[in-house]
Amino acid sequence: MAGTFGNRSKGPRGAGRARTSRTTAIAAAFRGIAAVFAALAVAAASYAAAQEISVRAAVESESVYMGQSFVYQIQVEGSDEVSQPDISPLQQLFTVEYLGGSSNNSQSISIVNGRMERQVRRGYVFQYRLTPRTKGDVTIPAVAVKVKGQTFNTNAIRLGVNQPVETEDFKLRMSLSRGSAYIGEPVVLTVTWYIGRDVEDFRITMPLLDSPDFEFYDPEVKTDPNKQYYRIQIGASQVIAEKGTATLDGRAFATISFKKALVPKRAGTLSIPQSTIECAAVSGTLRGRDFFDDFFRDNFFGMRRGAMQRYVVPSNALSLSVRDLPREGRPASFAGHIGDYKISASATPTDVSVGDPITLKIILSGPDYLGNVDLPRLQDQTELNTYFKIPDERADGKIAGRTKVFTQTIRAKNENVKEIPPIALSYFDTKSGTYKTASTSPIPVTVRATRVVTAVDAEGIAAGPLGSPLESWKEGIAYNYEGAAVLESRTFGLLSALESPLWLAALFGPPAAFFALFGVVTARRRREENIEGVRARGALRRLRARLDAIRKGDASGARLCELVLGAMREYLGDRLAVPGATLTAGDVARMLAARNVSAAVVDALRGIMGSCEAGAYAGDHSPAADREAFVAKARDAAERLEKELR
Known part of the structure; x- marks a missing residue:
């Protein structure tokens, strides 16, 4: 027992020594961690939070061409508590577009010989x-920047601006619909870019759009399903440009053209400065490829087709001679209409009763641009206002080709009206230089009197088409029936009402009609709200019908490619709820990729549209040599897309 006891007492003494050793190690570790934290605290305490503030400006290039854009940076160091700079000093010499701002913060920690240093920028x-x-030597002026409430100025930068030179492959032309005009007379400017080499991107600059001498409008573009259109950004606005082909100086080019309507605001010789296009072009071209294959789309495979070179192409400069309108002979009714105006009118119906509505259509034509043209108030037409009631409201005019149509509802005041009198329009004729008046032809109408309710009609004694006007009748209203039955006591209750079909209809007809009408209106509203969904659901059916018609026809070559391309654009436009006439293969690929459509389907659709564009515009008809196979390939690609979009 003693030996056993001795062994038991020895065990606890060994465990105590081990526990003491572990405690010493833990304490040493804690002392090391505390030393590190102490060093961090000392470093943090010794760190100078105040960093010296500096502000500077920088450009990506100190030599550019007139019309060539470049990036200008204002770099602030020492703080990110800054206010938006005042860039008004730059706007006299440059067109300025703000690209955004971002913080430029960083920090680093280093430990050398147990000493930690932290740097925060x-x-x-x-x-x-x-x-x-x-153009010439230009100095970018200093710009004031507020940093933490203090104002700092950037450095000025000298910049060389060179005159761009036209090349054989790229040309830019501007033309006016006329060389002289009067104040307020619209003139149409046409801009055409001639392209002789594949391009990757471009940017158009038009200093004219900043001129205070003009008002600017965008003429309505009537799209043709057999043509291709693009939305092009110019400054803060967009224009719709049409793609085509043309010959210039004996060479064939692909073209992009658009129009702007200019309305001069002052007299004199107004300058229209050069426009420029900056573009990146590959060093060579590919046969059978459209100039615009990569123009409006990304290169999805990341492959270059050759070395890239940037070009800045200038246009010709123009001038417009503007004269003021003469005061002599100006009629009081003149409302600013300038040009060779013509006016006509039609009405329907022309056989009416007094107070019935008549739809009057007035058609104006003459000037090159009618978008800003309005019709003077019809209430100021004295004769028309005398015989007809004319509401103040009128629908906006609609442009139809080279005319603008205005619609107004009028009502004849009495049965003596025999015609809609001529409607006059005062205008300044630019050809003769005098004020003139154009008028519509009178429109014959038949107006019948409305029926007058008479005392005889109200009393019920005698009948006649027209009697004396309604007047007080001392004897009262005559009974409709005579006899004892008139005085018979007749009880009325719910049961008796339910026995009568007329009362049943009176009780339950209105609620039933209300709910039926409510259902119809609700269904119609839902259809109208979901019109895009309706078109999307029927897109494939319409595409199949068009492709079947193309397959059964005799189109070949470029015409076949144009027809299939038009059908695919309409289908994809309806399916993706976008305007189909301006879609390109690149647009479709980007939209489908955003909807997680598989790469195989995207490539199939891009291949079909790319082949169509190459055949329609670049002369490569080989993919469409077999009409039935080509149409079947387009149909298969669309059906594969439908399965993924469901």
Whole structure:
């Protein structure tokens, strides 16, 4: 027992020594961690939070061409507490586009010989895109920037702006619909870019759009399903440009053209400065490829087709001679209509009763541009206002080709009206230089009197088509029936009402009609709200019908490619709820990729549209040599897309 006891007492003494050793190690570790934290605290305490603030400006290039854009940066170091700079000093020499700003903060920690150092840098960068307005040596002025409430100025930068030179492959032309005009007379400017080499991207600069001498409008573009259109950004607005082909100086080019309506605001010789196009072009071309294959789309495979080179192409400069309108002979009814105006009118119906509505259509034609043309108030037409009631409301005019149509509802005031009198329009004739008046032809109408309710009609004694006007009748209203039955007591209750079909209809007819009408209106509203969904659901059916008609026809070559391309654009436009006439293969690929459509289907559709574009515009008809196989390939690609979009 003693030996056993001795052994038991020895065990606890060994465990105590081990526990003491572990406690010593833990304490040493804690002392090391505390030392590290102490070093961090000392470093943090010794870190100088105040960083020196500096503000500077930088450009990506100090030599550019007139009309060529470049990036201008304002770089702030030492703080990210900055206010938006005042860039008004730049706007006299450049077109300025703000690209955004971002913080430029960083920090680093280093430990050397047990001493930790931490460095924190704070900053902010503003980015702008500048386009020079003048050529020569230009100085970008200093810009004031507020940082933490203090104002700092950037450095000025000297910039060389060179005159761009036209090349054999790219040309830009501007033309006016006329060389002289009067104040307020619209003139149409046409801009055409001639393209002789594949391009990857481009940017159009038009200093004219900043001119205070003009008002600018975009003429309505009537799209043709057999043509291709693009939305092009110019400054803060967009234009719709048409793609085509043309010959210039004996060479065939692909073209992009658009129009702008200019309305001069002052007299004199108004300058229309050069426009420029900056583009990136490959060093060579590919046969059978459309110039625009990569123009409006990304290169999905990341492959270059050759070395890239940037071009800045200038246009010709123009001038417009503008004269003021003469005061002599100006009629009081003149409302600013300038040009060779013509006016006509039609009405329907022309056989009416007094107070019945008549739809009057007035058609104006003459000037090159009618978008800003309005019709003077019809209430100011004295004769028309005398015989007809004319509401103040009138629908906006609609452009139809080279005419503008205005619609107004009028009502004859009495049965003596025999015609809608001529409607006069005062205008200034630019050909003769005098004020003239154009008028519509009178429109014969038949107006019948409305029926007059008479005392005989109300009393019920005698009948006649027209009697004396309604007047007080001392003897009262005559009974409709005579006899004892008139005085018979007749009880009325719910049961008796339910026994009568007329009362049943009176009780339950209105609610039933209300709910039926409510259902019809609700269904119609839902259809109208979901019109895009309706078109999307029927898109494939319509495509199949068009492709079947193309397959059964005799179209070949470029015409076949145009027909299939038009059908695919309409289908994809309806299916993706976008305007189909302006879709390109690149647009479709981007939209489908955003909807997680598989790469195989995207490639199939892009291949079909690319082949159509190449055949329609670049002369490569080989993919469409077999009409039935080509149409079947387009149909198969669309059906594969439908399965993935469901």
